[in-house]
Amino acid sequence: MxxxxxxxxxxxxxxxxxxxxxxxxxxxxxxxxxxxxxxxxxxxxxxxxxxxxxxxxxxxxxxxxxxxxGMEKEYTGSFTLGATTPTYDLESEPQNLTDLSQLSLQEIHDAPIHFTGDILQVPPMHSAIKREGKPVYLAARKGEHVVLEPRPVTIKEFVITKIDLPKVYFKVVCSTGTYIRSLANDFGKALGVGAYLSSLCRTRIGNxxxxxxxxxxxxxxxxxxxxxxxQHLPAIESSDIKMADQSPIE
The missing domain is CATH 3.30.2350.10 (Pseudouridine synthase)
Structure with a gap:
């Protein structure tokens, strides 16, 4: 070093x-x-x-x-409505395309209330959670069905900041252990049109x-x-040190 x-x-x-x-x-x-x-x-x-x-x-x-x-997290990002993906994000291809013409803007703005507070959330199958010592995403990539138990998380704040269909922009403040990918998938289910996470930025951890x-x-x-x-600092010669030591005290 x-x-x-x-x-x-x-x-x-x-x-x-x-x-x-x-x-x-x-x-x-x-x-x-x-x-x-x-x-x-x-x-x-x-x-x-x-x-x-x-x-x-x-x-x-x-x-x-x-x-x-263990500190509180804050995220901003976007969900894309009208489709789902196996990984709940853009790591896999969208599927199950759904028409959004019957979806109202009010429904979108109201949906976050169902996911605010202390909730139970099922982590994505494509995650690093380990079962029998191995990350579950390895089994998911092989096409194996993995059942994960719901986990308690706290979502302190979840607001829709902008709607530009099929994208919906959000801000989330949540506890550690919260999967925003799962939130995207659950948000789409609640609206009946499907959704996946299309962008995510963590903007705060604690303070x-x-x-x-x-x-x-x-x-x-x-x-x-x-x-x-x-590397460019001038080298200190031993004679310089000696001279400095012999200087009279004023």
């Missing part, structure tokens, strides 16, 4: 804006490569098709990961805001800048 990056080894909490198509582990791996530090972890997975705030801890602050994971996060490019530039600055 480069001496300029000692603070990362000691421990830092990094706020990063996860790029589209990156996995959360891709971000962790990139930080390990840039800093040459192995003790790096993230506090809450974002799917590859989601963007937004990812908390990454290094050094001794990895002990705080569970604390950050940590996306607006304060580094882009991956900016973070990489910062690390390279720290290293370059140290």
């Amino acid at each position: 480069h001496p300029a990056l000692q603070s990362y080894l000691d421990g830092k909490v990094l706020l990063l804006d996860k790029p589209l198509h990156w996995t959360s582990f891709d971000v962790v791996k990139k930080i390990r490569i840039l800093t040459k530090i192995s003790k790096v972890g993230h506090a809450g997975t974002l799917d590859p098709l989601a963007t937004g705030l990812l908390i990454v801890c290094t050094g001794k602050y990895t002990k705080k990961i569970n604390e950050y994971m 940590f805001l996306l607006g304060d996060a580094w882009s991956m490019n900016a973070f990489e530039e910062e690390i390279r800048s720290l290293i370059e600055k140290e």
